[in-house]
Amino acid sequence: MKTLVYVIPVYPVLSETFIPNEIRAMVDRGHQVVPVALESGQGQAQGDEPPALSLPGVPRWQAGLQVWRLLRPKALKFLAAQKGLPRMSLTLSACRLAVLARQAKGDHLHCHFAQHSAAIGILTAAMLGKSVSFVGHGADVYRAPSDLPLKLATASFSVAVCRDMANDFARLGSAATHTIPCGIPTQRFVPCSVASVSAPGRFLAIGRLVEKKGFDFLLRVLSAFPESQRPILDIVGHGPERQALETLISQAGLDPWVNLLGPQPLRFFKANHGRYRALLAPFRIACDGDRDTGPLVIKEAMALGLPVVVSNIMGLKEIVSRQTGWQCPPDDLYAWRRALRQVMQSDAERLDAMGVRARARVHRHFDVAIQARKLSSLVEAC
Numbered sequence: 001m002k003t004l005v006y007v008i009p010v011y012p013v014l015s016e017t018f019i020p021n022e023i024r025a026m027v028d029r030g031h032q033v034v035p036v037a038l039e040s041g042q043g044q045a046q047g048d049e050p051p052a053l054s055l056p057g058v059p060r061w062q063a064g065l066q067v068w069r070l071l072r073p074k075a076l077k078f079l080a081a082q083k084g085l086p087r088m089s090l091t092l093s094a095c096r097l098a099v100l101a102r103q104a105k106g107d108h109l110h111c112h113f114a115q116h117s118a119a120i121g122i123l124t125a126a127m128l129g130k131s132v133s134f135v136g137h138g139a140d141v142y143r144a145p146s147d148l149p150l151k152l153a154t155a156s157f158s159v160a161v162c163r164d165m166a167n168d169f170a171r172l173g174s175a176a177t178h179t180i181p182c183g184i185p186t187q188r189f190v191p192c193s194v195a196s197v198s199a200p201g202r203f204l205a206i207g208r209l210v211e212k213k214g215f216d217f218l219l220r221v222l223s224a225f226p227e228s229q230r231p232i233l234d235i236v237g238h239g240p241e242r243q244a245l246e247t248l249i250s251q252a253g254l255d256p257w258v259n260l261l262g263p264q265p266l267r268f269f270k271a272n273h274g275r276y277r278a279l280l281a282p283f284r285i286a287c288d289g290d291r292d293t294g295p296l297v298i299k300e301a302m303a304l305g306l307p308v309v310v311s312n313i314m315g316l317k318e319i320v321s322r323q324t325g326w327q328c329p330p331d332d333l334y335a336w337r338r339a340l341r342q343v344m345q346s347d348a349e350r351l352d353a354m355g356v357r358a359r360a361r362v363h364r365h366f367d368v369a370i371q372a373r374k375l376s377s378l379v380e381a382c
Contacts, residue, residue, distance in 0.1 A: 162315030305355030
């Protein structure tokens, strides 16, 4: 099996569990995996991530010994054509990565996100004569794409995490895109009988506090309920919109009903999901184009047997079926209020049955071992 060098922008990151999930699954498939971080994560992490090498840790003099590899025609062509990074910066990073890839005896470079990491990985692969792939996720494709048609044309193959993204890649001229949703280790999620122990009017939302998550909209939904029927909402996450959300909560008089719990590790979700009636994901397309394409938190909730209410955009509509949750148009106040009422009024048997179907759907379509098998086959075929 090929040795894989994973190229990751920042690692570890609390909210990006899909990367260590995939690394562990590829190791289980028989690959040796060497993660390389362009930057070290400074915030919270889950605590069980596979360790990574640091790109900035490679001395300049050692990187300089790899410069001659830029003379390969494919490397020169990519370096000249790309516009997303200054050439000197890209060259130094690629030379540093070449040092680590050669030390690891890497056969294939696999890059998460389609921006800097993909550019550095593609150039390094061209310098070393290796195969290379990259995964598109969200902002890297829709908010701030960088040389995306060039990268799609140059990489050995690309990975889209949902069908809509794969179609977008095809419109950009890609002939080698494969749809592989981010997976979760389903065996690590042990469900309880959520509906039988949860409060009928308590909901959970998880995500970064940014525009695309739509948490400001959730406050409007709660405000539309009479106080006597208003559910409680716990929001887990951190981000630049926390202060704005606190202001909205105060202005709307929602302090008794809304709790901002800050960032929490995955173990919080596993330990506390039984307190909630459903997970709410009112995600939307932000004004700058950013969007969620296949958030793991939805799959994790379903693996725990927790009902979900989601916006019907991008990969969310592929994850949740009518038999396993509720889909609503983003920012549709009437539809979301109606969905929350239905969840609150549903009996325990209905919600538990929905949770069983949701868990089966995740096991069948979104287990990380299944996704790793697909990725491994593509890598081995290069």
